[in-house]
Amino acid sequence: MFGVVPKSMWNKANPADENNMCTWAMRALLVQTDDRLILIDNGMGNKQDDKFFSHYYPHGEDSLAKNLARYGFTTNDITDVFLTHLHFDHCGGSIERVGNDLVPVFKNATYWSDAAHWKSALEPNEREKASFLKENILPIEACGKLKFVSAGYGEEWIPGISILRVHGHTESMMLPLISYGDTKVLFCADLLPSAAHISLPWVMAYDMQPLQTLGEKRRILKEAVDNNWILFFEHDPKIECCNLMNTERGIRMQTAFNIADHQLQNGTVNS
Numbered sequence: 001m002f003g004v005v006p007k008s009m010w011n012k013a014n015p016a017d018e019n020n021m022c023t024w025a026m027r028a029l030l031v032q033t034d035d036r037l038i039l040i041d042n043g044m045g046n047k048q049d050d051k052f053f054s055h056y057y058p059h060g061e062d063s064l065a066k067n068l069a070r071y072g073f074t075t076n077d078i079t080d081v082f083l084t085h086l087h088f089d090h091c092g093g094s095i096e097r098v099g100n101d102l103v104p105v106f107k108n109a110t111y112w113s114d115a116a117h118w119k120s121a122l123e124p125n126e127r128e129k130a131s132f133l134k135e136n137i138l139p140i141e142a143c144g145k146l147k148f149v150s151a152g153y154g155e156e157w158i159p160g161i162s163i164l165r166v167h168g169h170t171e172s173m174m175l176p177l178i179s180y181g182d183t184k185v186l187f188c189a190d191l192l193p194s195a196a197h198i199s200l201p202w203v204m205a206y207d208m209q210p211l212q213t214l215g216e217k218r219r220i221l222k223e224a225v226d227n228n229w230i231l232f233f234e235h236d237p238k239i240e241c242c243n244l245m246n247t248e249r250g251i252r253m254q255t256a257f258n259i260a261d262h263q264l265q266n267g268t269v270n271s
């Protein structure tokens, strides 16, 4: 998860257990607009077998259905499922197994992906192959609910949500930038999986093009600090959100907070 960073350094940010494993979150984001209820990413789901899960030790009490219920919603209320990319820990919750069938969890939702990314997920290279599971991807197309986001870099997908595309982690990963009160929230997906990854050389070994990720981080973090964006972390085990500041050592986290505690002005954002 930390690429070339030595364990003596990353172990302070996210201490490993006796099996050298770290705890990570799979944190989705729920965005409510006037006419949509949008879920951004949805974790790894529960349809894989015990052998698969034994590699990842999923633990904790959270589930999407349970957290949606906290806000008075069910999976049937979701109008749009926005998938930043199709790695299993981001899209696996889209589809569930019912008997022998693989069916959408969000029965009334349109599923959004990127056309170039979709193609690369169906024809993966050997290094990335283990992250793209056919059972997560093909049933989305088969149910007729798949659409591709056509907005270009920085353009609006729907009013209030624009899309930044990055290519270092995987081909055409989409980061939604959500207008929120008088600021913007960037859903960082795997460009910045945790707050520790704000430091430029902290790039995951999973990334297909680490130097490209580094350049994308440099550019997007500058834009974020200049415009006082809030960063939302999908994988950080503790830090849900932060804002940024310039320091002598580069851009760093200023304050960590939960999105629900942030001063709401227009609309609602829940994780």
Ligand SMILES: [Zn+2]
Pocket (backbone or CB within 6 Å): 085, 087, 169, 170, 190
């Ligand atoms: Zn990923």
